[in-house]
Amino acid sequence: MASDLTAANPRPNFIRTIIDENLAAGKHHTIATRFPPEPNGYLHLGHAKSICLNFGLAADYRGTCNLRFDDTNPEKESAEYEHTIAEDVRWLGYSWEDRYYHASDYFEQLYGFAVQLIKNDCAYVDSLSANDIRAFRGSLTEPGRDSPYRSRTVAANLELFERMRAGEFADGAHVLRAKIDMGAGNVNMRDPTLYRIRHAVHHRTGSTWHIYPMYDYTHCISDALEGITHSLCTLEFEDHRPLYDWVLDKLQLPCHPQQIEFARLEVNYTITSKRKLHALVTEGLVESWDDPRLPTLKGLRRRGYTPTAIREFCERVGLTKKQTVIDMTALETCVRDDLDVSAPRAMSVLDPLKVVIEDYPDDTIEMLDAANHPKEQAFGVRQIPFARELFIERDDFMEDPPKKFHRLAPGKEVRLRYGYLITCREVLKDSAGRIVELRCTHDPASRGGHAPDGRQVKGTIHWVAAPTAIATEFRLYDRLFTIPDPGARDDFREYLNPDSKIVACGFVEPSLASLPLDKPVQFERLGYFCVDPDSRPGKPVFNRTVTLRDTWAKVQSSKE
Ligand code: ATP
Ligand code: MG
Secondary structure, eight states: OOTTOOTTSOOOOHHHHHHHHHHHTTSOSSOEEEEOOOSSSOOBHHHHHHHHHHHHHHHHTTOEEEEEEOOOOGGGOOHHHHHHHHHHHHHTTOOOTTOEEEGGGGHHHHHHHHHHHHHTTSEEEEOOOHHHHHHHTOOSSSOOOOOGGGGOOHHHHHHHHHHHHHTOSOTTSOEEEEOSOTTOSSGGGSSOEEEEEOOOOBTTTBTSOSEEEOHHHHHHHHHHHTTOSEEEEEGGGGGGHHHHHHHHHHHTOSOOOEEEEEOOOOBTTSOOOHHHHHHHHHTTSSSSTTOTTSOBHHHHHHHTOOHHHHHHHHHHHOOOSSOOOBOHHHHHHHHHHHHHHHOOEEOEESSEEEEEETTSOTTOOEEEEEESOSSOGGGOEEEEEEOSEEEEEGGGBOSSOOTTOOSBOBTOEEEETTSOEEEEEEEEEOTTSOEEEEEEEEOGGGTTTOOTTOOOOOOEEOEEEGGGOEEEEEEEEOOSBSSSOGGGSSOGGGGBOTTSEEEEEEEEOGGGTTOOTTOOEEETTTEEEEEOTTOBTTBOEEEEEEOSSOHHHHHHHHHO
16 A cells, blocks of 8 residues: 555545635635534544545635534434544544534424425425334335325424424324325335424423434435535435435525535454444444444544544555455554654563572662664663573473474573573463473673674564562453454354453563553564553553464465
């Protein structure tokens, strides 16, 4: 993938072409977009694509992008969701400045427009049951039939609609419908519902309203009232576009935004359906909305994904009209690329094996220089303690190694990163035969890890000095699902990966005792990590964001 295609140097796409043409033709002088989430759940990667697209285009064209909550379903929505969504948009790096809106800001105007439609004989109150409305709608192959209430007089409709607003009727007793064409080929145009009765408390308007407008009716009018030029939405709304245009045409609003559809972002091995994410959280299949295994922005953030990586990912996947599924490795590559540059290095041991350097004094702690970044000198150098007792990674030792094993083995010499060359002299085991300790010697002339006589020592391993090591919990994550397309299966729950979270108890070097949240670190050879909010003073918890290389592809191909 071409890496010069960053947000600063965007890839051309069909929406940019349309905007460029509109601007060249003088249709607009600038652009206005919006991101319109429903406050009924947490934002996920798919939403990130829409956020980056809408806010990104506005920034590139020096236009504006509004944040607008599409809050027309009071039973499912809450102020908490709204708050988290706004926080996530800001975290991704975007600002709506003073353009923070709600569909509910327009409830009174929306009502007025509905009255206008009724007066123009473009809308009527229907009193069929929900079941009958469905039956009368017909199917893809059969036209619908007119409701017997379709011919109500304007006066009767106005009176009923007003009484619906006043709360005189039970939920479902009546609906307001657009009067379009029950024979239309496009089912969305068969007299779609504009308003329904809901005796529900809304998180912003309380119990002021007993009727709530439908999405299709609300969205186009909200766009028009805000002076949106390009209303970007996902492909499933293509068939709704005629209705979007119909409402605006009938109301003759001065602004008529252009709806343009693009393919949703789908990533394999995960799900980006709000309903299914809800199920995972409420059924306890993951721990919370910010579980680091989820593709929610809160989960990705807790996992250690950076806004830069997510924005770059959205840019790299590009924009099309054709639905595709993006490989999870593309996302992982983006975060690796970003963290490689931005994360300082440090050492930790996930699965500790004790090493005693027999010829090193036991009352000495020596400070050694360690570079914080292999390429970026600006990261500086830190001091790491070295001592007689150390921890190394258990799998960096093999008692009976194969030929190409360049790490520690009996009689073999290995380099301790930034430390000394050590040779394994003896292996101590417990009564069950498990290795509990290695006795080693060191070459005092190799301080810093350099062989004094230029002899070849192939292996370099990481380590932590035992006396100053900080006991740490590491949470190692893998894909949440075992198959690429869990969302397409009857029950995605059956494909949850039982090893998606593994907890390891090890050690980090003391410089990591109090790393702030949101600060990445690369533990040498192990991957990129970040501090989890579950950390307590003296007891850090680290989440692995991603391994250093794509180990997953390797495991898969070795299985084949
Ligand atoms: P719902 O079924 O609740 O409507 P939704 O995922 O569409 O779910 P919204 O809050 O309505 O959620 O989405 C806000 C915006 O994000 C919409 O413009 C929607 O088109 C866009 N969006 C949602 N999912 C994706 C996705 N996977 N890829 C790109 N854009 C998306
Ligand atoms: Mg939606």
